[in-house]
Amino acid sequence: MTKPPLTLYLAAPRGFCAGVDRAIKIVEMALEKWGAPVYVRHEIVHNKFVVDGLRNKGAVFVEELEECPDDRPVIFSAHGVPKAVPAAAAAREMIYVDATCPLVSKVHIEAQRHSDNGLQMIMIGHAGHPETVGTMGQLPEGEVLLVETVEDVADIKVRDPGQLAYVTQTTLSVDDTADIVAALQARFPAIVGPHKEDICYATTNRQEAVKAMAPKCDAMLVVGAPNSSNSKRLVEVGARAGCQYAQLVQRATDIDWRALEGIRSIGITAGASAPEVLINEVMDAFSDHYDVTRELVETAVENVEFKVPRVLRVPA
The missing domain is CATH 3.40.1010.20 (4-hydroxy-3-methylbut-2-enyl diphosphate reductase, catalytic domain)
Structure with missing residues (x-):
């Protein structure tokens, strides 16, 4: 049976940003340096696939510092923590690494x-x-x-x-x-704003790529987690920019093929905490169902890199 033709627009930039990349690297380097288990307060980034992968390597994810023993390292997630958290860790003389995005x-x-x-x-x-x-x-x-x-x-x-x-x-x-x-x-006319807007470059760039891609697409899928703020925003931006069907999927198994019946074009992007392997999985699923022609919609090139904390760069 001949597969129907489909133009697949792939947004660039998409997926991992420098802050997420750094946070994951911090957990992996901590496991190398101190061995398992290493405790992580809150999901290091909002992506189940990433969290499960790190859990398999020996990371233990908890919601509060009280759940961590004194004698094992603890990592604070990329989202940042209240000041009271590192203060409590210091009071307990714990080894802690702050993976807060810079x-x-x-x-x-x-x-x-x-x-x-x-x-x-x-x-x-x-x-x-x-x-x-x-x-x-x-x-x-x-x-x-x-x-x-x-x-x-x-x-x-x-x-x-x-x-x-x-x-x-x-x-x-x-x-x-x-x-x-x-x-x-x-x-409040006297209100003071930031010198440079706080919304990060990666959030802005991914939204701009979606705005450029959305009007070309019959449907759009954002690969990302339901608790990922930047991923949910991409769905909203896509819908607002003229794409009639914009949905969040965690991975290929979440695709609602019935809702996509009759489409001739699809846009694919991913939130900043979604790995490329899941994006490729979604694209491969479309290649199984359609005769796909891929087009890149690139609106920016990212080359940002953040260093990991010094404690991980020096030998144990």
Whole structure:
């Protein structure tokens, strides 16, 4: 039987970013240096395939520091942690390695600097997301107010409208965040923003590639985890940019072939914590069902690399 023709548009950049790459490398190097088990507080990155792979090598994933023994190393996830966490690890004289993405650490430093200058912080982010929890936990309770939507801006109660600054979660939708920032600036004209926007280069680049690809596609799949903020944003950006069917899949087995019946083109991208092996798996699945012609939609080239912490670069 002849397979129907399909144009497969592949977004570039897609998949792993430098912060995720570094975080995974940190766990692998810690296992090499100290042997198993190495404890990791929270999923190192939001991807089940990656986490399961590291678990098989001897990483033990926990939600809280209390679950870790004193005599084994612990790693903090790429999303960042509240200040209280490394302080508690130091008090217990634990070996700990901070795998917080350097771009998230930059937001932490920014928040502290504004607070030191007497400004109350407003954070644009998603409640409960580990990155938001980590950033808000850099300052005492009440010093960081959270807004998730434009509507939230009208309701927040601030200490002094003339003494405010804002930071953002690094994995948000660029367009949604711009609307919230505009609402903050309209309500609080004196509010201080970051020197350079907090949304990271990888989030921005992946969203731009989706915007370029979406209008060409009958459907679009984003390879990523359901708890991955940047992956979910890519689905929203694709739908908003004109792709009628945009869905998140963890891997090829999640593809809803019935929903894709009759398509002539598909766009494929992946969130910043999705490995290339899963993207290839999805593309191979389409090659099994269709006569595929691949086209790359490239909007940026990434060559960012972050060093791992020094403790892992020196012999045990």
